[in-house]
Amino acid sequence: MNDDAPLLKISDLRTHFFTRAGVVKSVNGISLEVRRGETLAVVGESGSGKSVTSLSVMRLIDAPGRIVNGSIVLRTKLGAVLDVTQCSEKEMRRVRGNDIAMVFQEPMTSLNPAYTAGNQIAEAIMLHQGKRKKEAWEMAAETLALVGISAPEKRMFEFPHQMSGGMRQRVMIAIALSSKPGLLIADEPTTALDVTIQAQILDLMRKLQSDLNMGILLITHNLGVVAEMASRVAVMYAGQIVEQGLVSDVFLAPKHPYTIGLLKSLPRPDSHARLEAIPGNVPSPFAMPPGCKFAPRCRHAVPDCSAGEPPLVEVNEGRLSRCFRWSEL
Amino acid sequence: MSAMLEVRGLHKWFPVRGGLLNRVRAQVQAVQDVSFSIQQGEILGLVGESGSGKSTLGRSILRLTEPTRGEVLFEGRNVLAMRGSELRGLRRRMQIVFQDPFASLDPRMTVEAIIGEALAIHHLKSSSDRVGELLELVGLSPDQRRRYPHQFSGGQRQRIGIARALAVNPSFIVADEPVSALDVSVQAQILNLLQDLQKKFGLTMLFISHDLLVVEHLCDRVMVMQLGRIMEIASNKRLYEAPAHPYTRALLSAAPVADPGQKRDRILLKGEIPSPMNPPSGCVFRTRCPYAIAECAEGVPPLREVSPGQFSACIRDVKDFATC
Numbered sequence: 103m104n105d106d107a108p109l110l111k112i113s114d115l116r117t118h119f120f121t122r123a124g125v126v127k128s129v130n131g132i133s134l135e136v137r138r139g140e141t142l143a144v145v146g147e148s149g150s151g152k153s154v155t156s157l158s159v160m161r162l163i164d165a166p167g168r169i170v171n172g173s174i175v176l177r178t179k180l181g182a183v184l185d186v187t188q189c190s191e192k193e194m195r196r197v198r199g200n201d202i203a204m205v206f207q208e209p210m211t212s213l214n215p216a217y218t219a220g221n222q223i224a225e226a227i228m229l230h231q232g233k234r235k236k237e238a239w240e241m242a243a244e245t246l247a248l249v250g251i252s253a254p255e256k257r258m259f260e261f262p263h264q265m266s267g268g269m270r271q272r273v274m275i276a277i278a279l280s281s282k283p284g285l286l287i288a289d290e291p292t293t294a295l296d297v298t299i300q301a302q303i304l305d306l307m308r309k310l311q312s313d314l315n316m317g318i319l320l321i322t323h324n325l326g327v328v329a330e331m332a333s334r335v336a337v338m339y340a341g342q343i344v345e346q347g348l349v350s351d352v353f354l355a356p357k358h359p360y361t362i363g364l365l366k367s368l369p370r371p372d373s374h375a376r377l378e379a380i381p382g383n384v385p386s387p388f389a390m391p392p393g394c395k396f397a398p399r400c401r402h403a404v405p406d407c408s409a410g411e412p413p414l415v416e417v418n419e420g421r422l423s424r425c426f427r428w429s430e431l
Numbered sequence: 432m433s434a435m436l437e438v439r440g441l442h443k444w445f446p447v448r449g450g451l452l453n454r455v456r457a458q459v460q461a462v463q464d465v466s467f468s469i470q471q472g473e474i475l476g477l478v479g480e481s482g483s484g485k486s487t488l489g490r491s492i493l494r495l496t497e498p499t500r501g502e503v504l505f506e507g508r509n510v511l512a513m514r515g516s517e518l519r520g521l522r523r524r525m526q527i528v529f530q531d532p533f534a535s536l537d538p539r540m541t542v543e544a545i546i547g548e549a550l551a552i553h554h555l556k557s558s559s560d561r562v563g564e565l566l567e568l569v570g571l572s573p574d575q576r577r578r579y580p581h582q583f584s585g586g587q588r589q590r591i592g593i594a595r596a597l598a599v600n601p602s603f604i605v606a607d608e609p610v611s612a613l614d615v616s617v618q619a620q621i622l623n624l625l626q627d628l629q630k631k632f633g634l635t636m637l638f639i640s641h642d643l644l645v646v647e648h649l650c651d652r653v654m655v656m657q658l659g660r661i662m663e664i665a666s667n668k669r670l671y672e673a674p675a676h677p678y679t680r681a682l683l684s685a686a687p688v689a690d691p692g693q694k695r696d697r698i699l700l701k702g703e704i705p706s707p708m709n710p711p712s713g714c715v716f717r718t719r720c721p722y723a724i725a726e727c728a729e730g731v732p733p734l735r736e737v738s739p740g741q742f743s744a745c746i747r748d749v750k751d752f753a754t755c
Contacts, residue, residue, distance in 0.1 A: 298719075301700075325689035329687065
């Protein structure tokens with residue numbers, strides 16, 4: 103198996119929702135790659151389509167939503183190459199948990215309140231690895247220790263409501279990692295947590311990633327978390343990627359007005375200067391502007407921007423921008 | 432400058448009931464012996480993690496929840512002793528902006544009715560002009576007055592919440608996490624608006640937030656709370672440049688900064704935030720503190736002045752932290 107080949111390759115993914123009020127093009131032509139051992143962050147504001155992207159990879163899009171175009175090619179642990187969009191539901195059940203695992207934002211709503219932590223981790227192990235109950239239970243305790251929970255034998259018998267938010271997120275991560283997936287999708291994994299606990303969870307994810315050589319697709323709205331966790335970043339706006347590249351390049355010399363706007367609207371340490379907010383609001387999915395989706399809010403917009411949609415062009419190697427005027431920024 | 436608001440020894444305990452006879456089994460000590468003052472025209476930031484008691488403190492000052500014990504003096508008058516019309520008169524001077532712009536506006540009322548209600552309660556003349564003026568003040572169009580909250584985005588709703596608070600010309604505002612529910616680009620718009628309005632009307636503000644960068648950006652002085660107690664109070668500059676309390680240091684080092692070039696030595700705290708129902712004896716931070724010593728468990732450390740205007744509730748010397 104070629105180790106340089108991407109673990110996950112999304113090509114021109116389009117996930118649309120066919121609602122009564124009209125078609126919502128939540129994800130509208132996304133292409134991404136995640137390699138083994140790397141973290142790719144997808145950053146965007148609410149409604150940008152970042153979560154729908156991650157749910158599409160897991161094939162968890164329910165009606166009225168549908169993947170209408172594109173491929174999601176995954177390299178499984180056994181070396182097989184399959185397109186998630188073409189898999190049967192039965193095949194997907196093997197992929198989920200085994201090859202791709204997911205950690206959600208709200209650990210309280212994603213855990214089952216009626217089962218103990220131990221039960222829920224052991225269930226995942228029995229399901230995905232076909233272990234017997236006793237063996238699964240022992241492995242579950244080991245996994246809990248792996249995610250930094252002290253006295254795992256005791257914690258195994260606790261219910262989610264007996265745990266703090268940080269502890270629940272560790273249990274979620276334990277469930278996700280119990281089958282040692284190649285790819286972890288972390289959808290806002292620390293958004294509901296306090297900063298000191300967030301720091302612990304991010305530290306844990308970094309450690310486990312290097313131990314297991316996992317690829318991580320990190321979905322977040324927090325640019326600080328991106329800077330600390332990811333090597334590459336894709337910035338999403340209105341269902342599209344508007345900029346992509348190495349985190350260091352994108353943050354230090356952004357090549358799209360939206361990225362520039364996002365970075366400037368953040369309060370910075372040691373600066374009390376007035377913030378440069380992005381004017382206006384995210385466009386309604388039912389009233390997308392013609393041409394560049396960001397043009398109505400853009401300081402650099404010219405009439406041409408609303409005439410045709412700018413393509414995602416390669417600015418330099420691995421660095422993409424969806425702006426006609428990137429070279430002038 | 433004179434103190435507009437002074438809080439002395441404020442406590443707020445919530446009883447926890449349960450069992451067969453629904454007896455009070457325990458007390459959640461949400462706010463414990465908190466004292467501070469806010470000067471006229473000042474923005475005081477209040478930072479803390481969830482369960483630190485920061486919202487309860489803000490609400491106790493306005494008597495949206497009755498404090499258990501202590502004193503709140505607003506322009507020298509005791510807020511906690513006020514009744515009836517006196518209290519209503521005071522509430523005109525003190526207003527609150529809530530966190531969640533989706534939950535704090537009545538979905539069945541138009542914007543005009545929402546703002547008009549604030550005026551009516553305080554027997555102020557409500558006119559179409561006044562509502563339009565307020566909407567313009569917060570950056571909305573007066574034409575939008577007949578719309579309902581669901582027709583606005585989150586940022587616009589927060590503007591409505593601010594317009595409602597400003598309708599009665601208050602001099603003091605508690606802003607309880609006003610930007611936490613908003614996207615960063617919109618958050619910046621609202622922070623700018625609050626800053627402009629504060630300057631324009633010389634407002635005094637208690638700005639509650641869990642986001643240290645937002646507080647640093649906006650506030651003159653900052654107060655750090657944990658488990659109902661004040662850990663540190665200092666000027667903005669001092670707190671961020673030379674934090675004295677180990678908890679403040681840990682908070683500052685834990686906050687992720689959007690600067691990939693910056694690699695910091697992070698103080699990773701061990702363990703969990705203790706339950707406010709059963710806080711540790713002595714210093715409430717000692718169970719997670721990397722510098723805790725045996726004496727920390729013995730008594731609650733009082734706030735002491737470690738540099739002019741900087742108060743820290745830690746018995747250890749700042750100099751010791753470097754060598755530990």
